Amino acid sequence: MARSDKTLLRRPWRTLVIAAVFAFDSLFGAFAPARAALQVRVDQGVTEPIPLAIPDFLGNPQAGRDIAAVVRADLERSGLFRSLSPASFIEKIVDINTPPRFGDWRTVQAQGLVTGQAVMQPDGRLKVDFRLWDIFGESQMVGLQYMTTPENWRRIAHLVSDSIYERITG
Amino acid sequence: MLKRSIIVSGALHVGIIAAATIAWPHALAFPADETPPNIPVDLVTIADVSNVAPTVQEQQKVETPPDEPAPPQPAAAPPPPPEAEVAPPPPDKTPTPKPKEAEQNAVPPAKPALPRRRPQAPQRFDVDTVLALLDKRTPKPVAPPPNAKPAEQTIKGLGDQSALSLDLKDALLAQMRECWNVPVGAPNPEQLIVQVRVFLTQDGSLAQPPQLEPATRAAAATNGYMRTAAEAALRAVNVCEPYKRLPPDKYDAWREIVMTFDPSKMIGR
Numbered sequence: 435m436a437r438s439d440k441t442l443l444r445r446p447w448r449t450l451v452i453a454a455v456f457a458f459d460s461l462f463g464a465f466a467p468a469r470a471a472l473q474v475r476v477d478q479g480v481t482e483p484i485p486l487a488i489p490d491f492l493g494n495p496q497a498g499r500d501i502a503a504v505v506r507a508d509l510e511r512s513g514l515f516r517s518l519s520p521a522s523f524i525e526k527i528v529d530i531n532t533p534p535r536f537g538d539w540r541t542v543q544a545q546g547l548v549t550g551q552a553v554m555q556p557d558g559r560l561k562v563d564f565r566l567w568d569i570f571g572e573s574q575m576v577g578l579q580y581m582t583t584p585e586n587w588r589r590i591a592h593l594v595s596d597s598i599y600e601r602i603t604g
Numbered sequence: 605m606l607k608r609s610i611i612v613s614g615a616l617h618v619g620i621i622a623a624a625t626i627a628w629p630h631a632l633a634f635p636a637d638e639t640p641p642n643i644p645v646d647l648v649t650i651a652d653v654s655n656v657a658p659t660v661q662e663q664q665k666v667e668t669p670p671d672e673p674a675p676p677q678p679a680a681a682p683p684p685p686p687e688a689e690v691a692p693p694p695p696d697k698t699p700t701p702k703p704k705e706a707e708q709n710a711v712p713p714a715k716p717a718l719p720r721r722r723p724q725a726p727q728r729f730d731v732d733t734v735l736a737l738l739d740k741r742t743p744k745p746v747a748p749p750p751n752a753k754p755a756e757q758t759i760k761g762l763g764d765q766s767a768l769s770l771d772l773k774d775a776l777l778a779q780m781r782e783c784w785n786v787p788v789g790a791p792n793p794e795q796l797i798v799q800v801r802v803f804l805t806q807d808g809s810l811a812q813p814p815q816l817e818p819a820t821r822a823a824a825a826t827n828g829y830m831r832t833a834a835e836a837a838l839r840a841v842n843v844c845e846p847y848k849r850l851p852p853d854k855y856d857a858w859r860e861i862v863m864t865f866d867p868s869k870m871i872g873r
Binding site (some may be wrong): 474 | 607610611614617618772773776777780781782783784785786787788789790801813828829831832833835838839840842843857858860861862863864865866867868869870
């Protein structure tokens with residue numbers, strides 16, 4: 435009886451101690467690398483235009499080409515963006531509702547990608563969708579849709595470039 | 605025995621971990637303490653800061669020549685002792701009278717002038733050595749080695765690394781400067797300070813996507829300009845991605861980096 439009592443006492447002790455050691459070890463192991471971080475203060479940089487890829491919008495070929503051209507011109511005129519040559523693009527956008535292959539766009543040095551489509555509606559109006567993708571963050575930054583009469587396509591193009599400008603520059 | 609050893613090791617572990625956890629909150633405030641010393645590094649060019657060895661070597665070259673000219677000086681020095689020998693005889697001639705001693709004091713200043721003329725003669729004899737010096741082929745290789753070799757060794761010991769090596773932070777800053785597209789046009793840019801934690805692999809690529817520090821993430825969630833600044837910082841880290849300039853042998857030092865992007869100095873540029 436005495437032995438069994440001792441073993442009963444010993445076991446919880448052992449398990450407690452071993453559990454505590456493992457718990458603290460795991461905690462210590464988790465925190466240790468966080469302290470070793472090198473501290474660097476970057477206070478100098480460049481002010482260069484951000485390279486954007488703006489392929490022609492899908493849908494109506496004429497409207498898609500025109501709207502993309504106006505968006506490129508607007509953004510380049512701001513001086514803060516640089517439109518990459520469509521000839522360098524690896525991926526051909528076929529659907530704006532599926533995420534692009536970000537690796538392909540990183541390869542062509544793009545930091546942002548604008549995909550869109552301009553579709554004539556049965557009621558005669560023009561619907562323009564566009565998405566701005568963060569290539570490094572691999573996420574969508576903006577996604578908007580405009581409906582208007584086809585004559586207003588240029589105005590919509592300006593709205594698209596405005597929203598891109600605002601989203602990236604703040 | 606097992607029980608004791610387990611308890612002892614357990615207690616030691618608890619003690620170590622307790623010490624570590626006590627220091628932990630202090631580590632959170634660490635970035636703010638460390639950032640100031642980085643500023644002077646930026647103000648000086650890289651070559652001035654980290655290219656130390658060459659300048660030290662030049663100083664050594666200057667130091668070595670004095671050792672060689674030193675022998676001629678002793679040649680000039682020996683004459684004075686004879687002066688001292690010459691000086692004592694007069695006191696023997698005038699043991700008692702004190703006024704004469706004063707005259708003797710007046711005399712010695714004149715004597716040193718004479719000995720100075722005497723050393724000039726040995727210098728004329730040194731013309732032969734000058735001729736020897738003109739034969740640059742033989743004497744130079746012989747003379748410098750004994751003095752210069754030990755000096756070079758000590759210099760290399762004083763410098764941290766080779767002359768071409770960059771300081772770790774210098775290398776990193778030089779690269780980040782080219783990649784960071786500073787967010788311009790935002791009001792109060794001095795408040796748009798972004799901290800990003802970067803994890804690198806040994807070949808200089810990103811081990812995982814860079815992460816915003818908690819304070820930056822919180823500010824970016826509420827402030828549109830802060831979000832823009834944070835995105836610019838993340839973009840910079842990604843654009844710079846192959847961090848090839850970092851020395852592989854110091855990987856432990858740059859495995860994890862907290863980069864603080866401060867646009868306040870870029871105002872008006």
